[in-house]
Amino acid sequence: MKDVHGNPDGDGEAHPNPFDPKRLRIGQRASEGQDVRRILVSVLVRKPTRQEFFRTHPVPEMWMEAAILEFKQDRQSFIVSPELAPYLPGEAVAKLLIPTITNHGALFLWAIKLSDEQGRLDEWNSVALEAAERAKTKWIRLMANMGAGTYDVLEAAGNFPDPVWPEKSLQELLEIAFKGRVIDDMDHPVLRRLRGEI
Numbered sequence: 001m002k003d004v005h006g007n008p009d010g011d012g013e014a015h016p017n018p019f020d021p022k023r024l025r026i027g028q029r030a031s032e033g034q035d036v037r038r039i040l041v042s043v044l045v046r047k048p049t050r051q052e053f054f055r056t057h058p059v060p061e062m063w064m065e066a067a068i069l070e071f072k073q074d075r076q077s078f079i080v081s082p083e084l085a086p087y088l089p090g091e092a093v094a095k096l097l098i099p100t101i102t103n104h105g106a107l108f109l110w111a112i113k114l115s116d117e118q119g120r121l122d123e124w125n126s127v128a129l130e131a132a133e134r135a136k137t138k139w140i141r142l143m144a145n146m147g148a149g150t151y152d153v154l155e156a157a158g159n160f161p162d163p164v165w166p167e168k169s170l171q172e173l174l175e176i177a178f179k180g181r182v183i184d185d186m187d188h189p190v191l192r193r194l195r196g197e198i
Contacts, residue, residue: 040166043177044108045077047128048100050143053156055163056110056135057099062170067092068111069183071190077111079174081184091194092183098132099173101163103139103156109177123150 016023045068048054057063067085069078069092085092095111112128115121121129131140131153139156168176183190192198
């Protein structure tokens with residue numbers, strides 16, 4: 001026999017409350033479904049932030065020197081073809097592109113300035129290059145030390161697991177990171193804007 005609410009009357013078991021949090025709570029990853037694979041659709045070109053630990057790709061062939069033009073007005077980085085770079089002094093800068101991943105799995109390309117034709121390199125980029133080399137095998141964090149005019153390099157005290165690198169070639173990473181942002185013509189809109197033509 002059941003009461004007017006459909007609950008058993010007497011010795012039967014009561015129906016579970018439909019609003020019981022124990023019944024409604026789902027796992028953190030429930031929305032991802034059972035069989036999912038992350039697709040890499042965005043790779044930013046940026047520096048590590050001061051609060052994230054990172055590793056750099058351990059394979060030397062994944063590191064590449066390239067001419068990079070930073071268009072600060074739009075906060076975008078463009079890769080410049082080697083043939084055009086000599087015609088863009090002060091704009092196209094030689095940088096080392098390094099696939100870098102945080103301890104939370106965020107992948108980006110770290111662009112570190114290289115020495116100029118006279119072999120000069122400021123302290124910030126010199127320390128960044130050393131940190132990138134160390135980060136091949138250790139989890140590293142960089143913090144700006146304005147008083148010293150350089151970075152402090154910190155190593156993680158804990159034992160983070162090794163990074164899981166996406167199965168992408170350097171070419172594939174470049175295609176994602178610089179999609180629509182390759183300067184291979186002097187009539188490129190960015191160069192025309194720098195010349196004041198548009």
